Amino acid sequence: MKLPDQKPPAGPIEPGQLPLVQAPEEIWRSIEAELDAPEPRTSWFRAWQWAAATLLVIGLVSWYATRPAPVTWQVARLGGSPSIGKIKVGEWLQTDASSRARITVGNIGVVDVEPNTRLRLVAASPTEHRLTLARGEISATVTAPPRLFLVDTPASTAVDLGCAYRIKTDASGDGVLRVTSGWVSLEWKGRESLVPAGASCRTRAGTGPGTPYFTDASDALQQALSAFDFAGGGSDALGTILQEARVRDTLTLWHLLSRVDPQERTRVFHRMTELVPLPESVSRDKALLLDPAALKSWREELAWKW
Amino acid sequence: MVVNLSDREISPEIIESCRQGDREAFRALYDAYKDKVYSIALYFFHGDAAAASDATQQAFLKLITNIESFRGESEFPTWLHRLVVNTCLDGSRKRKSREMPIEPADLARFASPASADEEVDRRQRADRIQTALSSLPPKLRLPILLRYFEDLSYAEMAGALRCSAGTVASRLNQGHKLLAAKLEKLRQGVTRSGVARKGMTPK
Numbered sequence: 001m002k003l004p005d006q007k008p009p010a011g012p013i014e015p016g017q018l019p020l021v022q023a024p025e026e027i028w029r030s031i032e033a034e035l036d037a038p039e040p041r042t043s044w045f046r047a048w049q050w051a052a053a054t055l056l057v058i059g060l061v062s063w064y065a066t067r068p069a070p071v072t073w074q075v076a077r078l079g080g081s082p083s084i085g086k087i088k089v090g091e092w093l094q095t096d097a098s099s100r101a102r103i104t105v106g107n108i109g110v111v112d113v114e115p116n117t118r119l120r121l122v123a124a125s126p127t128e129h130r131l132t133l134a135r136g137e138i139s140a141t142v143t144a145p146p147r148l149f150l151v152d153t154p155a156s157t158a159v160d161l162g163c164a165y166r167i168k169t170d171a172s173g174d175g176v177l178r179v180t181s182g183w184v185s186l187e188w189k190g191r192e193s194l195v196p197a198g199a200s201c202r203t204r205a206g207t208g209p210g211t212p213y214f215t216d217a218s219d220a221l222q223q224a225l226s227a228f229d230f231a232g233g234g235s236d237a238l239g240t241i242l243q244e245a246r247v248r249d250t251l252t253l254w255h256l257l258s259r260v261d262p263q264e265r266t267r268v269f270h271r272m273t274e275l276v277p278l279p280e281s282v283s284r285d286k287a288l289l290l291d292p293a294a295l296k297s298w299r300e301e302l303a304w305k306w
Numbered sequence: 307m308v309v310n311l312s313d314r315e316i317s318p319e320i321i322e323s324c325r326q327g328d329r330e331a332f333r334a335l336y337d338a339y340k341d342k343v344y345s346i347a348l349y350f351f352h353g354d355a356a357a358a359s360d361a362t363q364q365a366f367l368k369l370i371t372n373i374e375s376f377r378g379e380s381e382f383p384t385w386l387h388r389l390v391v392n393t394c395l396d397g398s399r400k401r402k403s404r405e406m407p408i409e410p411a412d413l414a415r416f417a418s419p420a421s422a423d424e425e426v427d428r429r430q431r432a433d434r435i436q437t438a439l440s441s442l443p444p445k446l447r448l449p450i451l452l453r454y455f456e457d458l459s460y461a462e463m464a465g466a467l468r469c470s471a472g473t474v475a476s477r478l479n480q481g482h483k484l485l486a487a488k489l490e491k492l493r494q495g496v497t498r499s500g501v502a503r504k505g506m507t508p509k
Binding site (some may be wrong): 002006011017032035144 | 329333336340341342343344345348349355359362363366367370371372374375385388389394396431432435436443444445450453454455457458459460461463469470472473474475478481482485486489504
């Protein structure tokens, strides 16, 4: 039998030594209270007004049309005077300098749209919720399984891995992602940056996502990283990054391992292993050859420090 | 009866009813899994009942609000375990700066009643286990708790912990060794002193 199908051996705790503890009844009451919690009064009334109007429209349209009604997301006003109601696949939502809006993404989360933002709903299906952020800033809170909610920008695609984050971009693709909970994968033309809570990642037109970094990393590290990613900072910038890196910044170094020239890779590897010893499960040679399984295994071990 | 999270004793019909928003079905799902989820969280959070209650509530709220996203029964146990693991780890990160282990004796009170001698022995064993468990880092503590309370395969644990089966095997092996060594040390300490230390004293 292969390892994955096997049951692990019992450990030193014998059956019955750790008692199963009955969950207090208050937990269910708290869950019910959360489920029954009403929306704030104004948005509740507005939601009902819009829901009623939308249902009426959908009913009429359905009566005349043979095809099913298109999938839509609810839009609510948070400030200013954006148009509110619903947004359908293919439609754009735009806020001006004084407007903010909240989009309810099916039942998987919410997206807050900041002023001067333009976005389009691209897909709204059980297997994919996707929007395009042409410019501006949004913050998303998503509780869906990984890779169900995606945001395309001119220089990246933010793939939700179960998280909350804020992403900002201008029309050219220059922007930044900041993750506040969970993980986001920033992807662009085969390049991928994995960004955990507490970290940020810049994007640039034509380059895509840069290298993620923790926002509490030193200014020198952040500046050198920007120079390395987007301004041809090369060996000098890398030297500063390595010098400034803390244990937590192995997040940045792990990404750089596969982005530096082969002759620089050993420098990055040595600094990483100075900061955190190489796990037994990872071979030095395989890591330096950028073996995907070795890098993944190393990342999983390092992630406990991030 | 204790329902194992991986036993899938909750029928597909109940899960389907949950998808339809049936509160009774949610309650059935909750009743089936709550004690295991709560116990894992409780031991993970060093016996902190408030933290365990929060984690259990969060895990079930995530489950209830996202259950529509699930297509097949086969994904359900892995998903549920993953929710529990993520919730525990999230809670652990938030509490990192102010984490204070609970007195082990606080945990021992959860055990079922027994005779006076048995009670003393049981409390001492539970004290030692919780102390030893609390000394392990989260990445080793979680696989051990999943292994103890659930009868999962390496692959199922890997799915819940989002790592490879090899990594699970390595962490379990390392965790069990550390746990055994710590338990032995604690056992010897008790034998040498001949006196139950504070926290092991039966209440």
